[in-house]
Amino acid sequence: MKLMVIGLGQCGGRLADDFITLQKRAHDFRKVEILTGVYVVDTDASSLRGLSQVPQKNRLVIGENKTRGRGVGRQSEVAAQIARDEGFKVIDAIRQSKRFAESDAFLLVGATAGGTAAGCMPVIAEILKERFRDLPVYGIEVLPFEHEESLEKINVTNTAYCLVNSKANMDAVFVIDNQRYAKKGLSWSSNISEINRAIVEPFYGLLCAGEEKKRQHIGVSMLSTSDVQSMLSGWTTIGYGKTLIPMITLPWDKQGDETTSGRKAMEEAISELSVQCDTKQATKAMYLVSAPEKEIGTDLVKYLGEFMKSIAPEAPIRYGDYPVEKGLVDVTAVLSGFPTFEKIQGYFTSMDKQLAEMPKASEVQKVA
Ligand SMILES: Nc1nc2c(ncn2[C@@H]2O[C@H](COP(=O)(O)OP(=O)(O)OP(=O)(O)O)[C@@H](O)[C@H]2O)c(=O)[nH]1
Known part of the structure; x- marks a missing residue:
């Protein structure tokens, strides 16, 4: 499956960078292409300068006449208006893109808590759907860390705004909860880099499998692009697990059955x-x-199917199997x-409370 990736805002830009790393891996190790292009869009020119992989010409600053390239300062409704005005860019x-x-x-x-991505993602999705009716539009939407929810109400309002409008305009939304990825004992920057790698990693096999051309890597049951597309709709979650296969097994090593690695x-x-x-x-x-x-x-395939059904x-x-030599089962x-999702409902409830406390209806209420 080949994706056109568009990263929005600072978090979206960094994740787009990591998707390019995946593409390079797919190209070098699997000899397949999984992306047709990667673009990043921001209202803040300085965020774009922090990227390392996305080509300069694919970095777009929008809303410069409103923000002078300095960002929207968390105001998602300003970002949404910019996207409506300049989405054509x-x-x-x-x-x-070739x-x-x-x-x-x-x-x-x-990410859903900042202004740029929260405002732009639903609008850009709507424009894409109007212009390219045959192509599905998916989103990866990153929820704030728990401590950010209590820091500023706007983090929650933006999140609710973004989720409700994305759901309306996208074919499927992969919801990513930053808090579930947070690891203790790491510096902030290495934590974010690790989280970003963990967010994109599950897409690697999923995208490569349908593009495989080498006979020895074609599974008995292939998960094709149309399989993936038909199994995606609305709120979606993704998970990834792997078990290393021991290089050498010694006679006294405890033997598991042949399904142990796959089960884990x-x-x-x-x-x-x-x-x-x-x-x-x-429902899918x-x-x-x-x-x-x-x-x-066969036992592993049977076990995995029964587990999923349960x-x-x-x-x-x-399901698909993807036979590749790499020292692990994933x-x-x-x-x-x-x-x-319970987490999403929490944002909506919290936003309703905030709206009830406000004297006037906000833009968020109108859109929602
Ligand atoms: N996983 C992850 N989360 C991030 C990253 N950068 C920021 N965040 C989270 O994203 C939210 C803020 O979104 P940003 O991407 O910084 O905001 P933005 O869309 O650029 O919007 P503005 O800064 O208001 O223009 C917060 O919840 C951060 O914790 C990142 O690289 N990875």
């Missing part, structure tokens, strides 16, 4: 889902197991089509 830029015609979908990436990887993928959820409410599910061919036995009993389940699990 984004469309013009991506259309010039491989645009090969795109299977758009992926908009950004699947259990980790589900416990590491990107947002806390009741998996039983998923898919998973991809990727491992050396000899590790993907946690998402109402969902149709698509599983990417995607659960989609949720009616809501």
